[in-house]
Amino acid sequence: MTISQSLCWKSSKELRYHVVSSLKYLGVNPTKIRSQNFLIDSNIIKYQIEKAGINQEDIVLEIGGGLASLTKCLAEKAKKVYCIELDKIFSKFLRDYFSTYNNVEIISGDALKIKWPSFSKSVSNLPYQISSPITFKLLEQSFQVAVLMYQKEFAERLFAEPGSKNYSRLSVMVKLKGKVKYLKTINEHSFYPQPKVKGALVEIKPLNRELNLDIIQFGEFVTSLFTLKGKTVRSALKINFKNTFSNLSEKEKEKLEKLPFIHRRIFSLTQNELIELYNEILRAGWYSSERR
Numbered sequence: 507m508t509i510s511q512s513l514c515w516k517s518s519k520e521l522r523y524h525v526v527s528s529l530k531y532l533g534v535n536p537t538k539i540r541s542q543n544f545l546i547d548s549n550i551i552k553y554q555i556e557k558a559g560i561n562q563e564d565i566v567l568e569i570g571g572g573l574a575s576l577t578k579c580l581a582e583k584a585k586k587v588y589c590i591e592l593d594k595i596f597s598k599f600l601r602d603y604f605s606t607y608n609n610v611e612i613i614s615g616d617a618l619k620i621k622w623p624s625f626s627k628s629v630s631n632l633p634y635q636i637s638s639p640i641t642f643k644l645l646e647q648s649f650q651v652a653v654l655m656y657q658k659e660f661a662e663r664l665f666a667e668p669g670s671k672n673y674s675r676l677s678v679m680v681k682l683k684g685k686v687k688y689l690k691t692i693n694e695h696s697f698y699p700q701p702k703v704k705g706a707l708v709e710i711k712p713l714n715r716e717l718n719l720d721i722i723q724f725g726e727f728v729t730s731l732f733t734l735k736g737k738t739v740r741s742a743l744k745i746n747f748k749n750t751f752s753n754l755s756e757k758e759k760e761k762l763e764k765l766p767f768i769h770r771r772i773f774s775l776t777q778n779e780l781i782e783l784y785n786e787i788l789r790a791g792w793y794s795s796e797r798r
């Protein structure tokens with residue numbers, strides 16, 4: 507089969523038929539644990555591919571190939587598609603399905619555990635239960651753009667602003683390394699079996715900027731503060747970094763009171779304010795001593 511031969515899915519009806527009959531043929535019941543809800547709306551697939559601007563130069567990474575719905579269309583546009591699938595039945599299905607394609611490589615395994623090949627773009631309908639770690643893993647790679655389907659509530663956390671209820675470590679850390687754009691909400695009936703929650707398509711572009719920051723250490727710092735996001739900086743530091751802040755000398759107590767944003771609540775701090783606070787704490791020699 508050559509790349510230009512096929513027309514991907516002619517209609518959503520054809521795609522739905524492919525998904526339902528393949529599941530029947532395989533004799534599998536999709537599992538909720540692995541987010542096995544398959545796209546049955548061919549227009550959404552076209553939209554994803556268009557938004558990612560997939561062309562003959564691209565090496566595409568797809569996480570969670572499932573029943574080939576998206577993989578097939580990617581294979582028709584891209585130079586090469588790497589498709590990672592955890593489920594053994596589906597990865598065998600994918601291998602058989604693409605046996606005559608010379609630009610699709612199926613990788614069986616857990617996308618969180620295996621080393622990813624180099625790629626220029628990623629288009630994936632993600633397994634929702636691994637959204638957070640997979641996003642952080644993605645942001646460690648070098649690529650041009652990713653168009654990803656998340657659960658809508660998760661996507662909202664990516665865009666949450668300081669002071670809002672959804673503002674979290676995720677909102678802070680993802681925007682440190684990537685530019686995120688909300689593309690559109692996807693209804694439950696676009697999937698088979700129909701999930702109980704809506705999806706959302708999000709575009710992520712790496713910022714490729716030099717950050718004068720130890721991201722891992724800063725991430726740990728932000729994570730520990732956000733476990734107490736309703737508290738003030740002062741209380742959160744005293745609770746989370748007991749060893750450092752419980753027995754301060756008078757001089758050090760004064761220094762603590764002079765930290766920036768000390769009376770502000772954690773959830774109100776912007777990304778830049780968190781970085782400023784972190785740098786001040788490092789400068790005072792407090793944070794490194796708390797770590798193992």
Ligand code: SAM
Nearest residue numbers: 540544545570571572591592593616617631633
């Ligand atoms: N790409 C297909 C589509 O658009 O219809 C399937 C998407 S479905 C939401 C997610 C897929 O990811 C399932 O096939 C599931 O078996 C697979 N999956 C779940 N956890 C995974 C993991 N840790 N690594 C790789 N694939 C995984």
